[in-house]
Amino acid sequence: MKDFLNTFYKNHSLLYKVILFIATTFLIVYLFPKSGRFKYNFEKGKPWQSETLYAPFDFAIQKTPEELSKEKEQIKANATLYFSIDPKVLPIVKKAYEDNFYTTFPDSIYRDESRSLKKQGEQIIDELYKYGVLEDHLSRVPTTEVTVLENRVERYKTQFSEIYQLEYIKRDVLEKLEKANLEGYQSEYIALFFDIIKPNLTYNKTFTENVINEALQAVSFTRGSIEKETLIISKGEIVEGDKFLILKSLESEYESQVWNESNYNLIVFAYTLLVALALIILLLFLRKYRLDVFKNDTKVTFIFFNVLLMVFLTSLMVNYNSQYIYIIPLAMLPLVLKAFFDARLGLFTHVITVLLLGSIVPNSYEYMFLQIIAGIVTILTVSELYKRANLFISVAQITMIYIIAYFAFFVIHEGSVETLKWETFAMFILCGLATLFVQPLIYIYEKLFGLVSDVSLLELSDTNSKLLKQLSNEAPGTFHHSLNVANLAEAAANEIGANAMLVRVGALYHDIGKMKNPTYFTENQSSGVNPHDELAPQESASIIVDHVLDGIEIAKKNNLPDRVIDFIRTHHGTSAVYYFYMKEKHVNEAVDIADFSYPGPKPFSKETAILMMCDSVEAASKSLKDPTSTKIDKFVENILNKQMEEGQFLNANITFKEIQVIKKVLKRKLANIYHLRIEYPE
Template structure:
């Protein structure tokens, strides 16, 4: 059991990579459309360019959406609306009206006309409620059928025009009181209008249920096509019923042709093909990008992007394959190149295009267009952090799409008349979508804690706000940082490290000295040293604090964590030896932790390079006679001391690389001091 655990632990990285490939394969295949693709490509209004097509099986013709929509509209318009009636106490209403008139009319007028008014209103109420008064007016024609449910649950078949609405009721008021004197005619009308109530109400729930029931009766098909019946002959125009029959055959092909066994075999084929493609990508990374292969986080980032664009494209294909060119697949090589390099970006792009070609109609056209666009993306995607360059890249990609589509259309159709202008719009939208690569790179930097070339190039600008502040407050430190950056970048290029990352880390590694610039010798231009007035412990603490201040300033200016790592580690946990030695001479039992940097030690090749470059460049300023012998001795002593103190134990740097660093840094310092290296005979 222990042997098995040890073996698993020993190969855990390999297990993780295998699992990553298998998991991504499963995710991509899961989102792939599982239906079988119709092997013919056709478009409305164009001639059928294939052999005469016969029905492979018996199937019903599906109605198109326009036809179904028209049938639904007719059902909605013709379905009866439901209403219900309630009983109104007419005697109580008449009594209330009589009381209202008695209070509103003079006694002489009331006594004279009371009986006639009462008789007329009673007959009016009887006729109105017998016919039915609807106050909630519906948007229906008078001839629209309705169903009226009475108080005794009887259903009456009527038309909407049989009901009295407020507009008709107002006219009846006019007719009702036309024979009465005009001076109190308005009072009679207003009093009755205020008291009369509707007795018919619209039954919305029952009506909706009835309409829904009728809509469910609509058949999605019309007519049948017998097996082996001719569907369309070569040269015939794809339109009308022929177009609808082809669409039906296309949509029902899977259910009529694939059994469960065939479906499982097809699924297995997808898994094998996608798995092979992702495995080839992993092998490429292992052979040519070892530093990426050894980082689980970087591998996860690459495969995450592969899955992201594969799933996005598969979702669009499921929705409607015609929109597939809107998906900005060429964003993938731009993203990979921004974080790694162009070669890996192009290889990743080719892999995902191969994967997507399994499920996209006209896969040959798609394959050619996208690979050409990917190559153009890689070739023209230099300095993407500059807005103009990205716009130029997008313009070139869209132009490649246009030209390639024009060529394919000319090949397939023998001309360019009648081509799909919508396709050009999709290409343009794809280009516009690629402009979102900037915010997407920013999001990926935060999620995966990676630093892209875009951010590094921006940070390397010495006109940035923080570096300008450093040059103003601590000009000597700024000049020192530039020298360290040049040395470290040269070393990184030679030993295979990330040169841009090292350079940016070097530029910002001493920003903490801005807090107390005059306490560092490179900024003491007037010959006054403030440390002369301090004891060694206080001086050491000020020197040590520049690391802490640097981290605080870096966070304040939102520098990436990978750059802050250079600030934390560029002195490791080494001693501030000068002040420690001074204090040690007076106090032999001195606690050396008071004179030691907080660390941590460098834990990457890049941070180790910076520590060496920083220490050697700073120490070289103390050489009174910077000869080649003196430089050799200085470099050897500093790097050997750092090695003996264990500063590189956590860093991914080999002894061979350290020897290479020594050689490079000696040459670099010699060139800075205008010396000629003395080579052995």
């Protein structure tokens, strides 16, 4: 069990990467649209680029969404309305008319005339109730067909115009009285009818909607069919009209046949192989060229997360509407990775992601070409991301590249610009605006993953920050030394292409541990009193060496990033406090140099190696008396050669040529500091 735990602990990082790889692979495959891919790319109004196409099997021609929508709207507009009739209402209305007629009309009317008026009223009631009186207000076309039901059984059919609505009864009665020349008795009739007329029809909404739904469900989604081996389209022929509809029908039928139940699992397995292959290549790249990133589980997780995020956003848009695919700001991926790592890693990851997405987007070649070109331009143009103007300029350049490349593709396909889709250009502009979100996104990533970007480094380089102000107050000599080292290191980093901002920040904070015992370091001994005179050499060496551990402790308390703390840990490597070692050796020949050495580790990057060189040279340069160019050259050579002999740079990815370049920079800078002129021969 103990052996198993030891093995697990030794390989836990590798096991984590395996789990991360498997989880990311399955998530990406899950996000991919679950539909087949038609092996031909085509667009309406553009020439057919592939070989002459014959129908591979029998299939039906599908109606377009517009045709189906129009057909359904016609069904709804022409649908029969169903009403329910209450047969008890009419007898009640007639009885009420009989009972109230003589009390409504005056007694002065002659008997014969009274009978005539009563008969006229009965005729009006019969006309009103011939097809029924409706209480609800319905706004329908007069010719709409109406079916009247009694106890859910059809009683008669008519048109909507034949039905009277209760709210218009007064108007309708007046019209009938006018036709019968009974205008003189309008008030009596209106008063009588107002009291007795009741609706006998109600709109049966449920029954009507059920009938409409049945009709909608019966709508055919196809019109006609194509037999196997029928010529569909010839090479170079324009894809339009019926040709386009037939191709869309074939595409849909092909995808439905490919993604059937029998081979679904096989196709998903094939997708998994492709995704796994792409992610393995990404991991192999990290292991071969970015070993420090590969060993850091957080950084690998961060890279995989960003790939997954871009796949998620693109899949979402493909499922919603693939026409808007270019709104997704894919150029953010290399921007983010360049901000935290380097341009090469950012571009490689971007290309891998684009290759993954090429299997799910329409017009995959065009899409991949545009996105890879945009990624390359992003890497080449974006420098010093912490400067806002640079980001805006780069985003404008990326947007222009999108527009130019799309325009070129369109002209190649169309042969003209008459049908150019200007809305696509608007999508590229929106994509550019979305890319500007990279600044707040970088800040969010810093908090989530504990990484450091150039934006944060710029903030840390501010000498008015709390920690650097404390350093300048408590150890002013150390603060001035740190500024000088920062200037030297930044110049050296720029000369060999290292991260100048990172090394500058590391230089500013590398000696913050000296704040704990500032007077024990010569640069802070302004009074001329040296407390080391009263200490044994080993005690003095212990205090000097401890400033590294004290610096790490102070840095962690102030939440400095690990990348900055690395400079504190490595700026002396495993070198010895040589002065106190030699002092002790005069007394004790058996002294162990390990007791006077820094704990390390040795520098493990170009930036930490640069800081070690610049720190040693700047500190030792204070002891130069009557400096000349020759003295400075020899001085720099001696210090750096000694560090190389001790193997301090063996773990850093820095070449001998780069060290020689750094030597030249340091010699030139020190000569400028001491205001030396060229020594002319006598």
